Amino acid sequence: MAEPIIVVRNLSKAFPGVQALQNVQFDLCPGEVHTLVGENGAGKSTLMKILSGVYQRDSGEILIDGKPVEIHNPRAAQKLGISIIHQELNLMNHLTAAQNIYIGREPRYAGGFLLDERTLNAKAKELFDMLHMDFDPRTKVGELTIAKQQMVEIVKALSFNARVLIMDEPTSPLNEAEVEELFDIIRHLRSQGVGIIYISHRMDELFRISDRITVLRDGQYMGTSRVSETNLDQIISLMVGRKIDETARRIPKGKPGEVVLDVRNLNRGRLVKNVGFTVRKGEILGFAGLMGAGRTEVARAVFGADPIDSGEVYIKGKKITIRHPRDAAKHGIGYLSEDRKRYGLAVGMPVLDNICMTDLPAFMNAFGVLKPKKMQKTSAEQVKALSIKTPSLLQKVKFLSGGNQQKVVVAKWLVKNCDVLFFDEPTRGIDVGAKQEIYQLLNELASLGKAVVMISSELPEILRMSDRVVVMCEGRITGELDGATATEEAVMKLATQRETMVKTA
Amino acid sequence: MANKPDDAAAATSLSRKTPETRGISARQKLLAFSSLVLLIVVFSILSPNFFQPYNLIAIMLATAVNGVLAIGVTFVIITGGIDLSVGTMMTFTAVMAAQTVAVWNLPVFVGVLMALVAGTICGLASGIMVAKLKIPPFIATLGMSMLTKGLSLIIARSKPIYFTNAPSFSKISMGTMFPFIKDFQIPNAVIILFVLAILASFALNKTIFGRYTFAIGSNEEAARLSGINTDRWKIAVYAVNGLICGIAGILIASRLNSAQPALGQGYELDAIAAAVIGGTSLSGGEGTILGTIIGAFIMSTLTNGLRILSVPQEWQIVTTGIIIIFAVYMDILRKKR
Numbered sequence A: 001m002a003e004p005i006i007v008v009r010n011l012s013k014a015f016p017g018v019q020a021l022q023n024v025q026f027d028l029c030p031g032e033v034h035t036l037v038g039e040n041g042a043g044k045s046t047l048m049k050i051l052s053g054v055y056q057r058d059s060g061e062i063l064i065d066g067k068p069v070e071i072h073n074p075r076a077a078q079k080l081g082i083s084i085i086h087q088e089l090n091l092m093n094h095l096t097a098a099q100n101i102y103i104g105r106e107p108r109y110a111g112g113f114l115l116d117e118r119t120l121n122a123k124a125k126e127l128f129d130m131l132h133m134d135f136d137p138r139t140k141v142g143e144l145t146i147a148k149q150q151m152v153e154i155v156k157a158l159s160f161n162a163r164v165l166i167m168d169e170p171t172s173p174l175n176e177a178e179v180e181e182l183f184d185i186i187r188h189l190r191s192q193g194v195g196i197i198y199i200s201h202r203m204d205e206l207f208r209i210s211d212r213i214t215v216l217r218d219g220q221y222m223g224t225s226r227v228s229e230t231n232l233d234q235i236i237s238l239m240v241g242r243k244i245d246e247t248a249r250r251i252p253k254g255k256p257g258e259v260v261l262d263v264r265n266l267n268r269g270r271l272v273k274n275v276g277f278t279v280r281k282g283e284i285l286g287f288a289g290l291m292g293a294g295r296t297e298v299a300r301a302v303f304g305a306d307p308i309d310s311g312e313v314y315i316k317g318k319k320i321t322i323r324h325p326r327d328a329a330k331h332g333i334g335y336l337s338e339d340r341k342r343y344g345l346a347v348g349m350p351v352l353d354n355i356c357m358t359d360l361p362a363f364m365n366a367f368g369v370l371k372p373k374k375m376q377k378t379s380a381e382q383v384k385a386l387s388i389k390t391p392s393l394l395q396k397v398k399f400l401s402g403g404n405q406q407k408v409v410v411a412k413w414l415v416k417n418c419d420v421l422f423f424d425e426p427t428r429g430i431d432v433g434a435k436q437e438i439y440q441l442l443n444e445l446a447s448l449g450k451a452v453v454m455i456s457s458e459l460p461e462i463l464r465m466s467d468r469v470v471v472m473c474e475g476r477i478t479g480e481l482d483g484a485t486a487t488e489e490a491v492m493k494l495a496t497q498r499e500t501m502v503k504t505a
Numbered sequence B: 001m002a003n004k005p006d007d008a009a010a011a012t013s014l015s016r017k018t019p020e021t022r023g024i025s026a027r028q029k030l031l032a033f034s035s036l037v038l039l040i041v042v043f044s045i046l047s048p049n050f051f052q053p054y055n056l057i058a059i060m061l062a063t064a065v066n067g068v069l070a071i072g073v074t075f076v077i078i079t080g081g082i083d084l085s086v087g088t089m090m091t092f093t094a095v096m097a098a099q100t101v102a103v104w105n106l107p108v109f110v111g112v113l114m115a116l117v118a119g120t121i122c123g124l125a126s127g128i129m130v131a132k133l134k135i136p137p138f139i140a141t142l143g144m145s146m147l148t149k150g151l152s153l154i155i156a157r158s159k160p161i162y163f164t165n166a167p168s169f170s171k172i173s174m175g176t177m178f179p180f181i182k183d184f185q186i187p188n189a190v191i192i193l194f195v196l197a198i199l200a201s202f203a204l205n206k207t208i209f210g211r212y213t214f215a216i217g218s219n220e221e222a223a224r225l226s227g228i229n230t231d232r233w234k235i236a237v238y239a240v241n242g243l244i245c246g247i248a249g250i251l252i253a254s255r256l257n258s259a260q261p262a263l264g265q266g267y268e269l270d271a272i273a274a275a276v277i278g279g280t281s282l283s284g285g286e287g288t289i290l291g292t293i294i295g296a297f298i299m300s301t302l303t304n305g306l307r308i309l310s311v312p313q314e315w316q317i318v319t320t321g322i323i324i325i326f327a328v329y330m331d332i333l334r335k336k337r
Helices: A044-051 A074-079 A097-101 A117-130 A146-159 A176-191 A203-209 A232-239 A295-303 A325-330 A340-344 A351-363 A372-385 A402-415 A432-447 A459-465 A488-495 A499-504 B008-012 B019-046 B053-078 B086-103 B108-131 B137-155 B167-174 B188-206 B208-225 B230-256 B267-277 B289-308 B313-336
Strands: A006-015 A018-028 A033-037 A059-064 A082-085 A164-168 A195-199 A212-217 A220-226 A259-268 A272-280 A284-289 A310-315 A318-320 A333-336 A420-424 A451-455 A468-473 A476-482
Touching (some): A018 A033, A018 A044, A018 A212, A033 A203, A044 A082, A044 A164, A044 A195, A097 A117, A117 A146, A146 A176, A176 A195, A176 A203, A203 A232, A212 A232, A259 A295, A259 A451, A272 A295, A284 A295, A284 A432, A284 A459, A284 A488, A295 A325, A295 A420, A295 A451, A325 A333, A351 A402, A372 A402, A402 A432, A459 A488, A476 A488, B019 B289, B053 B086, B053 B188, B053 B208, B053 B230, B053 B289, B086 B137, B086 B230, B108 B167, B108 B230, B167 B188, B167 B230, B208 B230, B267 B289, B289 B313
Parallel strands (some): A033 A195, A033 A212, A082 A164, A164 A195, A284 A468
Antiparallel strands (some): A006 A059, A212 A220, A259 A272, A259 A310, A310 A318, A468 A476
């Protein structure tokens, strides 16, 4: 094989509270597809961001063509021939494909002030032709499918004479046919000597498109192997295999109670396909899966935040119709979103108002005037019950810690007497100490007889907290495991079980 | 922008469009244009006085000032911003011109220059507030609106300034470059509007300035990451808008043969309305000068026609309000698809 374009040696990077990368090794040769795999938070994105100049490394070496380099910013990366295609595309929808590709570098005349649109389109067309794409560069990007937009990004990257193309989860928004098309392009680029770093969660794809696979786990380098010399089980065992503190596992108190929530044949678009599950009183049901598996979409659909295509929801055996979050709340279903600040809290308002917010009519007299004493009493009870650490009820929520903010959200739903609580990534963005508090809180809620559904992308958390684990992949439930005996390997296998794999298996 | 072939500057357009892309933008433009034609046809049927040369000229003259302001504000709205100060900025530049010519007794061209410079400086200031100080455009330009209103009143001592010493000033708007067409003498103000529209359309579609205006409005972050100095271009857009306000200021002062310091507030909303009726999206990234001009004509034709039909002025205002709401709703419907 040719000399590698990129060699990464002993790369480390820390963020406050996390060692994102520790002594990571990586290399990329021209004309190969080198795939990076790892759980959510394994450090793949951090590594890519360092290579593309978004982050700076703490220590270690990056060599390009054998020479050590510093990549201070995205521009420097581009100069070195490294282009990245982010999961979220950076395009201007109102401009045409050609205009997007050459934005900031438009061919001009008349002293650089007038645009030479003809040359612009011709140059873009040339690039598309080179990749055998039949494409009118004058089409507005906003009118293209996501797949086509991605191609525009790829062409844009190549227009910088990229020798290294980084693709972060490029296939997650694509359908099967589009994935094929993308793979054709990747193969074509590979044959032209472009090195491609590919990040994906879709295990079957890796084996179809990669030449080599490198596994990261918790920021550590776990090894690199040629695709021909490894298999899926080996890769998965490298990805997980973390020790779990068995003593920390939740021990359910007594037998779980009656079924509170029963969801059947729920469908919504591509990300919720025939989903059915039940939750019992006093139980924590874990929803595991990789990012984009459709777990949040399930919760939102049940909660009435998004309209469903079909499906039935039963509360304590009675069929209910949920068209709006209001209906869900009325039937005692609460949803605590991942993004607390955006959806869950009015951070500029005091603790008291936030707690009473969901149930304001209960605090009003006949004339619609609020009863401050009753609000105070109720919120004081909640602050005590959940031991929310706040100097006063009038403290603005934004000054509380992440864990305490989470508790305020919980209090909101408890005031409404919710029986079923969906927690979407309850510990994301919270430090380790606060995590413990959240775990304790979830346990307490379960022992109070609430039915808790916890969506989490962190495997240890899922295994530690859940009585039962439901695993999703691409909108389908691929399996259910008993929380007491589930292993990371088992969950990961289900989480990567794509429909196409099931068919071919 | 893909709407080019339909635009005012399109005569020279080089690019050909695929049928699909042409379809969408053409249909949207067609809606505004056919509404205007419909208005003209309906009023012509209802009143014999409507489709007369003198009335058509009156409509065009009534469109001139609002049309010019609307062109400027179209640039700002395409970047995703807004400018609430164009009405009083116009007044301020008119007062500056009058002060120069009528009070300081300087030549007319110095007065014109003064108005243009004053407008550009105000626009520049708004642009810096928005781009550099990160003040939301709504607030920054609201402040600029009050600021220019107050300054106009101070400079003019709250009284109109008349161009008694410079009769030629009123020729700028009301004279005509084409006196030879009998019965259809188009005032200069209208010609200035059309020339400015063609220039603006050219700038928007054929120059770097226009391309970045759209890029910023479409996805400012993507534009920034592509190496565009978005702050600088945003400031330029607001400055150009200020300059265009200066042109409007000269037009209105010339037409009234005076600078009226108390006038001006409310013009900004008419200008924004014209742009929006013409298909400029308030969320940025979309808009054409031709659309804006059509929008301005819809508004003045409606006012004129209703007046000829002796509809009370109060109802004219109500009707305009309904038209604006309807136009924006059509835009939302179009985007939903």
